Amino acid sequence: MGFNDGLKSLAELPVRSFAYVVTVGGQGLTRRRLLDLGFVPGTLIEVIRSGPCGDPVAYGVRGTTVALRREAAGEIQVKAAGKGWPGWA
Amino acid sequence: MTKIQELYRLAGELGDGRKEELQERIVKAIYRQAEAISGRVVSRHPGWACDWDRRIDDVVTSRLTGFPLMLLLLGVVFWVTIVGANYPSEILAALLFGLEDPLSFLFDYTGAPQWLCGMAVQGVYRTVAWVVSVMLPPMAIFFPCFTLLEDLGYLPRAAFNLDGLFKRAGTQGKQGLTMCMGFGCNAAGVTACRIIDSPRERLIAILTNNFVPCNGRFPTLIALATLFFAGSLSTSLSFMATAVVTTLVLLGVTVTLLVSYLLSKTLLRGLPSSFVLELPPYRMPQVGRVIVRSIFDRTIFVLGRAVTIAAPAGAVIWLLANNSIGGQNILKGMANFLDLPARFLGLDGYILTAFILGLPANEIVLPILLMGYLAQGTLVEPANFQDLGNLLVAYGWTPVTAFCFMLFSLLHYPCGTTIWTIYKETKSFKWTIAGVLIPLAVAVIVCGLVNFVGRLILN
Amino acid sequence: MGLNNPVQLCVTLVGNPNTGKSTIFNALTGLRQHTGNWPGKTVLTARGVYHYKGREFLLIDLPGTYSLVANSPEERVARDFLFFGHPDATVVVADATCLERNLNLALQVMEITSRVIVCVNLIDEARKKNLNINIAVLARELGVPVVATAARTGQGLDELKDLIYAVACGYITPCPREIGYGHYIEERLQKLLPLIQPYVSERRQARWLALRLLEGDESLLETWANKHLRDDSYD
Ligand SMILES: Nc1nc2c(ncn2[C@@H]2O[C@H](COP(=O)(O)OP(=O)(O)OP(=O)(O)O)[C@@H](O)[C@H]2O)c(=O)[nH]1
Ligand SMILES: [Mg+2]
Numbered sequence: 088m089g090f091n092d093g094l095k096s097l098a099e100l101p102v103r104s105f106a107y108v109v110t111v112g113g114q115g116l117t118r119r120r121l122l123d124l125g126f127v128p129g130t131l132i133e134v135i136r137s138g139p140c141g142d143p144v145a146y147g148v149r150g151t152t153v154a155l156r157r158e159a160a161g162e163i164q165v166k167a168a169g170k171g172w173p174g175w176a
Numbered sequence: 177m178t179k180i181q182e183l184y185r186l187a188g189e190l191g192d193g194r195k196e197e198l199q200e201r202i203v204k205a206i207y208r209q210a211e212a213i214s215g216r217v218v219s220r221h222p223g224w225a226c227d228w229d230r231r232i233d234d235v236v237t238s239r240l241t242g243f244p245l246m247l248l249l250l251g252v253v254f255w256v257t258i259v260g261a262n263y264p265s266e267i268l269a270a271l272l273f274g275l276e277d278p279l280s281f282l283f284d285y286t287g288a289p290q291w292l293c294g295m296a297v298q299g300v301y302r303t304v305a306w307v308v309s310v311m312l313p314p315m316a317i318f319f320p321c322f323t324l325l326e327d328l329g330y331l332p333r334a335a336f337n338l339d340g341l342f343k344r345a346g347t348q349g350k351q352g353l354t355m356c357m358g359f360g361c362n363a364a365g366v367t368a369c370r371i372i373d374s375p376r377e378r379l380i381a382i383l384t385n386n387f388v389p390c391n392g393r394f395p396t397l398i399a400l401a402t403l404f405f406a407g408s409l410s411t412s413l414s415f416m417a418t419a420v421v422t423t424l425v426l427l428g429v430t431v432t433l434l435v436s437y438l439l440s441k442t443l444l445r446g447l448p449s450s451f452v453l454e455l456p457p458y459r460m461p462q463v464g465r466v467i468v469r470s471i472f473d474r475t476i477f478v479l480g481r482a483v484t485i486a487a488p489a490g491a492v493i494w495l496l497a498n499n500s501i502g503g504q505n506i507l508k509g510m511a512n513f514l515d516l517p518a519r520f521l522g523l524d525g526y527i528l529t530a531f532i533l534g535l536p537a538n539e540i541v542l543p544i545l546l547m548g549y550l551a552q553g554t555l556v557e558p559a560n561f562q563d564l565g566n567l568l569v570a571y572g573w574t575p576v577t578a579f580c581f582m583l584f585s586l587l588h589y590p591c592g593t594t595i596w597t598i599y600k601e602t603k604s605f606k607w608t609i610a611g612v613l614i615p616l617a618v619a620v621i622v623c624g625l626v627n628f629v630g631r632l633i634l635n
Numbered sequence: 636m637g638l639n640n641p642v643q644l645c646v647t648l649v650g651n652p653n654t655g656k657s658t659i660f661n662a663l664t665g666l667r668q669h670t671g672n673w674p675g676k677t678v679l680t681a682r683g684v685y686h687y688k689g690r691e692f693l694l695i696d697l698p699g700t701y702s703l704v705a706n707s708p709e710e711r712v713a714r715d716f717l718f719f720g721h722p723d724a725t726v727v728v729a730d731a732t733c734l735e736r737n738l739n740l741a742l743q744v745m746e747i748t749s750r751v752i753v754c755v756n757l758i759d760e761a762r763k764k765n766l767n768i769n770i771a772v773l774a775r776e777l778g779v780p781v782v783a784t785a786a787r788t789g790q791g792l793d794e795l796k797d798l799i800y801a802v803a804c805g806y807i808t809p810c811p812r813e814i815g816y817g818h819y820i821e822e823r824l825q826k827l828l829p830l831i832q833p834y835v836s837e838r839r840q841a842r843w844l845a846l847r848l849l850e851g852d853e854s855l856l857e858t859w860a861n862k863h864l865r866d867d868s869y870d
Binding site for chain 3 (some may be wrong): 187198201202206209210213214220222353369410456457458461462470473
């Protein structure tokens with residue numbers, strides 16, 4: 088199986104699922120901010136909840152909660168780690 | 177070649193034009209180290225700790241209860257303020273106006289000239305007394321409530337909820353945070369816009385911050401809502417006043433969204449940028465301390481403004497009301513001149529004059545207006561709230577007038593300090609002027625419409 | 636300000652947003668900066684003075700930042716202050732409940748200046764979440780003094796003042812651990828360093844500047860070039 092098999096964008100993940108960051112796309116300030124907040128390749132992310140309008144989604148990253156819009160989350164490619172707590176890899 | 181250029185060139189060559197990849201490598205290396213260290217340092221005690229944050233967020237940001245809860249919180253805070261401020265306002269007014277006669281007497285006794293006594297007592301003292309008794313109690317109740325919500329961690333959740341709406345308006349949820357700061361003071365709200373990274377969205381947030389009623393306008397709204405829509409302040413009527421104030425604030429939010437939308441489509445065209453906001457954990461506020469602190473802070477603040485702004489304004493307005501140019505009383509002249517456009521907005525000449533003279537600070541608008549009316553031969557000497565209502569009615573106020581006054585106050589233009597802050601933050605005359613004219617245009621349109629419709633209904 | 640006053644020592648507070656910097660600032664100086672539980676409460680730098688053991692300290696409360704590179708205005712303020720302001724001591728205020736993310740900034744600060752104290756704040760909140768933080772090990776791993784505090788109740792603030800005093804006066808010389816970036820970047824760094832070294836007093840700062848050069852962080856370089864290279868830019 089190739090490395091890039093099963094890649095999805097973070098925006099596609101359902102609420103209450105987990106995934107590992109594989110790449111962070113996009114550019115400029117937004118990308119940099121995402122990296123600084125801890126969305127670096129290899130990080131485990133939890134999709135916590137979506138807002139009342141459905142759009143900003145709250146993600147659990149390294150013990151913090153960060154809200155992102157669909158566009159920003161779409162730039163992050165992840166490998167799904169399934170539902171439930173997968174433990175640290 | 178200069179050394180700096182040489183450095184740039186070499187760095188560019190070494191980077192191979194792959195800036196993004198290098199950045200990622202650097203951040204990754206730092207995070208790897210952070211991860212390793214925290215792995216060695218942080219341990220989790222055995223034992224079960226309920227994740228309260230998530231349980232609370234389940235309610236606070238849910239599709240079903242998120243927005244209703246926001247509205248409810250807003251309403252409850254306003255209700256507590258309206259009901260709680262009524263009694264202290266009465267007492268303060270009684271106390272301060274009770275001192276007016278002894279004060280005049282004192283002046284007479286010392287043999288001070290008549291004009292000095294008039295200016296000091298009927299000008300300065302009266303204005304300060306109005307400002308303190310109308311402004312202080314609502315502020316001293318509203319702010320502790322608001323600070324408790326802030327310390328609890330509710331504001332970022334509100335921004336999270338509102339982001340969807342702001343996105344449709346072409347901006348982002350952090351604008352909601354700057355609006356919350358605007359409740360305290362629009363100048364602070366404008367400065368808070370620095371948390372918005374995109375220059376376009378920051379500018380929109382700056383230009384629309386005025387639509388949140390600040391420190392100086394909010395008590396004015398409460399006072400009028402109480403006078404005109406909750407006469408005797410029975411429970412049901414206090415709900416009525418709360419509903420009026422809440423509606424006005426919601427209207428301010430709606431106007432903010434609409435104007436933001438229009439700006440995004442015209443002058444400040446562009447796509448919404450990103451919205452990245454951390455939602456911090458809820459923290460238990462230090463309730464006692466917050467209450468004492470913010471009551472104390474607000475009292476100092478209101479008293480400070482009363483001395484620095486209301487007192488001189490009182491002197492000026494007394495001079496205008498008691499001097500004539502060419503046989504015409506200055507204040508009366510201004511009011512007559514402005515009466516026609518004011519009628520169109522559902523106001524009268526004195527109200528518009530008060531708004532214009534109140535440019536330095538919104539809290540002096542209502543006192544200036546009262547001084548203006550009273551200078552026309554005293555019908556009623558208002559020494560309490562009820563009299564105040566009667567006085568306004570005696571000068572021809574109807575509920576439509578009250579409503580237009582509240583709308584104009586909510587929308588009109590930012591106070592002097594805020595305008596100066598807009599200039600400092602944007603460093604542009606053009607945008608500073610836009611920050612005045614846009615709200616003014618909105619205020620004229622809305623008040624004109626409401627007046628027209630209101631008259632149709634009432635007649 | 637502190638820089639032209641030899642008696643006054645200049646101390647900066649940096650840290651992620653909402654970690655309690657302003658609360659610490661208020662506790663130390665007795666001033667009343669606004670605090671609030673949301674990221675971004677402070678947007679303007681505040682200054683205040685306090686006295687400890689006969690010395691005068693100028694404390695500077697910077698806006699919260701997630702890193703020292705991204706080009707948002709507040710991050711630039713924090714970064715320029717650390718790099719150009721040469722504070723006598725820098726306190727990195729970290730949130731004990733999410734140490735990992737906070738260490739990301741602490742490590743970056745330690746790349747610019749060695750006179751660093753890490754203050755693990757909100758230790759009461761961490762305790763509520765059943766988290767335990769081994770302060771001694773953290774200090775050893777980082778190579779700088781570390782103190783656990785709960786700023787709101789004042790816990791640990793005396794020790795913090797002691798550490799600030801010791802570091803600012805030079806009684807303690809922290810030696811922060813250097814971050815290894817791996818072969819790919821280190822190789823490139825080695826080529827840039829000799830060109831930068833002559834203009835920077837500390838090796839640490841030269842390394843940091845070289846990293847920013849590689850990343851192409853232009854805003855910083857312009858400021859730096861204006862300051863240091865203007866006099867001899869033409870050979
Ligand atoms: N429980 C607890 N709360 C704290 C402590 N220190 C600060 N807080 C609270 O945490 C919140 C954030 O504190 P601030 O001092 O405003 O944080 P800051 O780092 O200045 O934040 P920014 O200005 O946004 O960067 C406030 O509500 C404080 O009351 C602490 O030690 N324990
Ligand atoms: Mg702060």
